[in-house]
Amino acid sequence: MASVLRRKAADRGKSLLDMILKERKFARSIVVLVFKATRLRLSRTSHKPGSVVLISAKICIKSNSFTRLVEAEAMVYVSRSTSIPVPRVYSAFEYKQRVYIVMERIHGQPLSVDWVQRSSTSKAKILEQLRLVADEMRKIEVPEDAGVSDICGGPIYDPRLPGRSHWGPFPSISAFHRQLRNGIVPDDIRDPESIPQDLRELFLFHQQLWGKPVFTHGDLSSLNILAKGDEVVGILDWETAAWMPCYWEYTAARDANPQNLFWREEVDKFLTPNPQAWEAEAIRKKYFGDL
Known part of the structure; x- marks a missing residue:
């Protein structure tokens, strides 16, 4: 049977x-x-x-x-x-x-398939639509008590996270940043003068007043964006969606996998460039492991 x-x-x-x-x-x-x-x-x-x-x-x-x-x-x-x-x-x-x-099932083709063959006009049309997508996500209302978590308040998922894929949830962005540094704070270092300059810069970046987290897709790769002609018809793979620091969308999208390296050059055209955050992530990876 x-x-x-x-x-x-x-x-x-x-x-x-x-x-x-x-x-x-x-x-x-x-x-x-x-x-x-x-x-x-x-x-x-x-x-x-x-x-x-x-x-x-x-x-x-x-x-x-x-x-x-x-x-x-x-x-x-x-x-x-x-x-x-x-x-x-x-x-x-x-x-x-x-x-x-x-x-x-959304019918369309991932941008990864034919992006390099597209005309500059076609690319500009698609990038403008992606700017609107990013703007809409930033306008999603954040729960009053939101920390760094998935949208239901549970652990965030990111396959780039070191050691394990699920982290948190965290009551605040500061708590999340501290975990990214393996729990280390400047006061833990006996000789402050021995702290390398770039590590000092990371501490300063993390210690900013961040305000509330924002809704974040977490993987705006060309592999996850479907288009039909010059129209964006689908944004896929919401498994990493979460309430995250405002810079996370940018650094996550720019941290391209080997199949998607060309996309790194396009990210600044639809997300607000944040070179300070990108540099801070590079420093964090240097001292505390890769995402």
Whole structure:
């Protein structure tokens, strides 16, 4: 019986999920079955299945060992608070200690695919839209008691964080900065005169009055921005979304992975340049480890 269901799920995954979503009855076991069957089918071809499985022209499912329910919460929150194009979330649940997010499949191409081939006019149009996206995120209302946390007040997730991917939550930006320095404060250093000049600059940067954190996507990479022609149609991967220091969006976007190095030169064109923050991050990495 199980094998029959598995075969039917692979063959009829689209119709099953379309029916479930249409009726708003999310049979979790069926969603999981369709996800696993589709991944199995893809693994038997030349395609290496990733964390997102495309089920139909309108639906996809995201699930990996790092997927959390708060990512779905972030997408819903952004869609309700802004006009930023994010996937519509149909369902999100935990099943046998693994999270599944059933969401809209947005048709578009990552900017990473053809950015270098685009004309300067095309790039300018897209960068202007990304400036508006960043502006809208900055205008999202921050909870009165917000510290550095995910949008639900839990630990932040960032695969660049040293040692572990989940940190906090922290009651304040100062507490977050202190943790980034392994808990070290200037008073801990017996001989203040021995502190290197660049480390002094890091302490001064961290000790500024930061005010409230701001809503931050945390990974505005060209890999996570979909465009159709010259229109930005989707901002993806909200797993790192959190309440963060105001500079974090900039330094995170500029800290490009090897597949995305060209994007570093574009970040200053849609996010407010912050060379002081970029330099401070370089100093922090030098003394306290890479993100």
